[in-house]
Amino acid sequence: MAFQTPITITSAVEKIHRRDYVLPAIQREFVWSRDKITRLFDSLMRGYPIGSFLMWQVDEDNAGRFTFYDFMRDYHERDNAHCAPTGPLGNRAVTAILDGQQRLTALNIGLCGSFTAKLPRMWANNPLAYPKKQLYLNLLHRGQDGDLGVEYDFRFLAPEEALTDNGGGAAHWYRVQDIRDVRTAGDLIRALRHHGVADNDTAGDVLTRLHEVVHVIPTVNFFLEEAQELDKVLNIFIRVNSGGTVLSYSDLLLSVATAQWVERDARESIHRLVDELNDVGQGFAFSKDLILKAGLVLLGKGDIRFKVDNFDRATMADLEKHWADIERSLRLAVVLLADFGFSRVTLTANSVVIPLAYYLHRRGLEDGCRTSDAFRDDRAAIRRWLQRSLMKSGVWGSGLDRLLTGLRATLEKEGGQGWPAEAVEREMARQGKSLRFEPTEIEDLLDLTYGSKRLFPMLAMLYPGVDTRDHFHEDHIFPRSVLRSRVRLRKAGLPEDKLPLIEDCADRAANLQLLRGPENISKQAHLPATWLQEHFQSTAERESWLREYDATGLPEDVTGFLEFYEARRTRMRHRLMNLLEVATGSEQVAGTPDASQTVPDDGPDPGNEGL
Structure with missing residues (x-):
């Protein structure tokens, strides 16, 4: 520069x-x-x-x-x-x-x-409300204006307004654009004579100064930036324009998209889609960044990095051409996520919607796939993959662009008749994103606390009996209000040295469950045995619920909480290890590559923040 x-x-x-x-x-x-x-x-x-x-x-x-x-x-x-x-x-x-x-x-x-601006107190549809005005300079005024803090009197006036005082009064209005024709000293003198102010020193000084400012003074x-690397230029633009509202990278890329689209308004289309997606189910938190990234993936672009070179005229024309299909696939993907119980509260990584949308887009699937029997196995496979990838730490972090590109290639090659679960997991493992779990990871999952986003996919996998298409809650089996009240615990006769441990276990996975919204409201702060007695009509129904949710041996009161907690945690561990096919000891799970076969992680991809 x-x-x-x-x-x-x-x-x-x-x-x-x-x-x-x-x-x-x-x-x-x-x-x-x-x-x-x-x-x-x-x-x-x-x-x-x-x-x-x-x-x-x-x-x-x-x-x-x-x-x-x-x-x-x-x-x-x-x-x-x-x-x-x-x-x-x-x-x-x-x-x-x-x-x-x-x-x-x-x-x-x-x-x-x-x-041209609208006059106050006039209807917007009145043609007279918009008088065309040009810039004028008062040749007879030069001096500090105490109210406005200006020395020269410039105003936007309609032609009839400019003529009002030009008969020798306190103002003489000169149309500023006429100075473009004043190039020489002779032109200047003729202009002053034409306006009848040739003998006025103030008018001469003012018009001469205007001529110098426009024509003479550099x-x-x-x-001048001569580099042709568009990303460099874009970053320069962000820096120099950050004095007011800070511009984001995606704002600028969206502006580029807006400029390239012909039939649609890209800004309006993308913002509307973001709002619609975020309003699905219990609500999501998708961003325009994700929509732009998804567009590159679904279009099949080789380079999906978040850089301005990837949003050129040809790409934007392609995006506009296929926008209706891309919109439809993203909507369907988000609706499926909502059907599976995910929301802004339970979705650990928004980017997971992109490969799902690509799969739906490539197969041309419609809304019927949400409920049709023909798609039942597909739904189950997708749900299982989502749960595992969202329970596992680090899958959707660094190296995201490489992961999305690899998953797209796998889905294009293998995903013709159904979700290719094994091929997808092989590709993820190759990139160091294996969905195989170690016993230590199972322990970490069981120690998740209330409010953790990874908690929902684990509970939904363990206990699929809750219809996640309906409104549901994550809630405590033994009420938190009871377990966190030392007064109530002491009153129940629990020893002092057990109170910190009970408090610590209160919010952990083995004391948590998924309940339909109405069930959770009816439960409120009741002890679980009391709630079960009121909620289910028969002993068989109660026992079925207890088995289904690993809650057998449920005590009548809080004194048996710790023993119940440890027993349920053990049952959850066994169930989870079976579901995730966790290898124990030195056993090597078939199909899991060793370290030499994985792709090393190269750190965060630029431009993926907020995805």
């Missing part, structure tokens, strides 16, 4: 009109008010610095890959509030403005265009 020779405002405006200067899609809309524009011109007239500009020289090879926008010239609050795309620029280099859009646009409007100071 190098500091360039400053240029005049005239030169900068001419470059805007020749489309040598353009706006990249990552730029936001023009947001300055009329007051900010007039203050900018006052600062220029007073010789105040207006800051440097940052520009990016885009080579002809790169320029054709992206959509660029024209600068705003005639702003209209209702009818023309957005910059228009330039259209094809031919095979030529352009200069994209990374920092300084608002200032350059203000100069363009003041010197060449207009600013006011536009700028740095």
Whole structure:
């Protein structure tokens, strides 16, 4: 990046009109008010610095890959509030403005265009509510304005307003864009005569100063970035635009997408989809980052890293073309997650939805797969894979892009007629993301505490009898309010040295269960034996529930809690080890690669934060 020779405002405006200067899609809309524009011109007239500009020289090879926008010239609050795309620029280099859009646009409007805003207290559909106004300068005023803090009186006026005081009163309004035709001293004198103020010293000084500011003084100071690495440019843009609302990487990539789409508004489509997905079931916390990443995966792009090079014109056109199918697959994937009981509270990794959506997308599956008998085994296999991958620590952390790419390749090769569970697990193991569990990991799972996101997939695997499509709760078998009350524990006759251990066990897995919402509400803070007696009509029903949830031997009161806790924990361990096919001792589970066969973890992938 190098500091360039400053240029005049005239030169900068001419470059805007020749489309040598353009706006990249990552730029936001023009947001300055009329007051900010007039203050900018006052600062220029007073010789105040207006800051440097940052520009990016885009080579002809790169320029054709992206959509660029024209600068705003005639702003209209209702009818023309957005910059228009330039259209094809031919095979030529352009200069994209990374920092300084608002200032350059203000100069363009003041010197060449207009600013139209709605008048107060008038209906928006009234044509008279939007008078077109241009920038004028009062040639008869120069001095500090105590109220506004300006020295030169710039205002946006309609032509009839500008004529009001031009008969020799306290103001004489000069249309600022006319200064573009004043190039020489002779032009200056003729302009003063034309306005009838040739003998007024103040008018001469003011108009001469405007001429110097626009045509003579090299006011536009700028740095020029010549590197063509788009990620570098994007990071520069984020840095220099972080003085106000900090821009995120995905915000900028979304702006790029918005610029490339033709039939749809990418920003609106993606934001709407995020809101809809997050409203499914008990609610999720997906982000636009995840949607953009999913788009790259479902499109089959070889490089799915979160970088601007992967969001070029061709990719965005492809994304728009297939958007309806991608939307449908993501919706179905999220609905299936909700059917399996996952939500923002229980989903440990949002990225798990991406391979699931790819599988549904590739097979062209519809909503019927949620309930059809033909898809029953598939649902069971997917649910089991989800549970295991979300119970296991570190699967969806670092190396995410490589994992998603490998899973996509496996699903493309193997997933023609059903979820290829074995092939998927082999690929994950190859990447050091094995879903095989060690005995020590089982102990860690059994020590999970209430509120842990890994707790739900374990309980759902252990006790599949709860319909997770219905509203359900994770709740305590023995009420927390009882186990955490030393007063009640002492009153029950428990020894003092047991109280800390009871408190510690209160929130751990062996004292937790899944209950349907209505059941949990009815249970409230009852002791479990009392609740069972009230909830089930027969002894057979109670005993069936106790066996199903590893709760046999349930004591009548809290004095038998620790013995019950240890017995249930042991039963849970055996059940979990059987379900997960955990090898014990020196036994090697068939199909599990040794360390030499796994792919080393290369650390977090850039751009995956928030996924």
